[in-house]
Amino acid sequence: NAGVTQTPKFRVLKTGQSMTLLCAQDMNHEYMYWYRQDPGMGLRLIHYSVGEGTTAKGEVPDGYNVSRLKKQNFLLGLESAAPSQTSVYFCASSYSVTEAFFGQGTRLTVV
Amino acid sequence: AQSVTQPDIHITVSEGASLELRCNYSYGATPYLFWYVQSPGQGLQLLLKYFSGDTLVQGIKGFEAEFKRSQSSFNLRKPSVHWSDAAEYFCAVGTWNTGNQFYFGTGTSLTVIP
Numbered sequence: 001n002a003g004v005t006q007t008p009k010f011r012v013l014k015t016g017q018s019m020t021l022l023c024a025q026d027m028n029h030e031y032m033y034w035y036r037q038d039p040g041m042g043l044r045l046i047h048y049s050v051g052e053g054t055t056a057k058g059e060v061p062d063g064y065n066v067s068r069l070k071k072q073n074f075l076l077g078l079e080s081a082a083p084s085q086t087s088v089y090f091c092a093s094s095y096s097v098t099e100a101f102f103g104q105g106t107r108l109t110v111v
Numbered sequence: 112a113q114s115v116t117q118p119d120i121h122i123t124v125s126e127g128a129s130l131e132l133r134c135n136y137s138y139g140a141t142p143y144l145f146w147y148v149q150s151p152g153q154g155l156q157l158l159l160k161y162f163s164g165d166t167l168v169q170g171i172k173g174f175e176a177e178f179k180r181s182q183s184s185f186n187l188r189k190p191s192v193h194w195s196d197a198a199e200y201f202c203a204v205g206t207w208n209t210g211n212q213f214y215f216g217t218g219t220s221l222t223v224i225p
Binding site: 004031033035040041042043044045048050058090092094096097098099100102103104105 | 115117120143145147152153154155156157160162201203205206207211212213214215216217218
């Protein structure tokens with residue numbers, strides 16, 4: 001039972017480069033989320049999706065784009081990476097507000 | 112607006128001592144409340160959750176939490192801490208009115224002294 005899988009687990013980018021983080025869930029959940037975790041700031045919501053083909057902005061969406069073409073996948077894109085985007089990124093999914101299931105995280109460093 | 116406050120950034124306790132981690136929330140409706148734990152380099156694992164009913168909820172690993180509506184609090188407790196409890200703990204509020212979102216506190220880092 002894989003749950004929520006994030007790819008890659010680690011990545012180093014140069015400023016200005018682009019990349020896509022992949023989140024895959026096998027629980028048939030409607031809702032998916034992307035958070036970033038920074039020291040002393042907890043988890044902040046970047047974007048979320050309430051179903052296939054839908055996306056919405058969260059608390060800190062600037063500099064990121066997302067897509068949910070398939071129900072099981074939620075992609076987070078950085079078009080032009082900046083050092084301020086150095087963070088640990090977590091994907092989560094849920095079928096309701098009763099519980100969110102998290103991936104193991106992606107540690108991204110932008111130099 | 113929804114918000115979650117964890118006033119203690121870092122707590123140190125001796126192994127075998129009791130533990131209480133504080134959490135206060137702000138939410139206009141009936142809250143869905145959670146405690147998650149994050150071990151170093153890992154994702155978040157659900158410890159326990161509260162939706163309604165008995166205000167004292169039991170979770171995994173011997174943790175419990177008490178919901179107090181009058182104080183807008185949902186404090187996490189454990190009677191006797193083990194060294195393996197050293198981790199980061201997050202309190203969260205779940206809201207259904209804007210796409211089932213989860214709002215997290217800033218976390219409390221727990222150190223356990225042998």
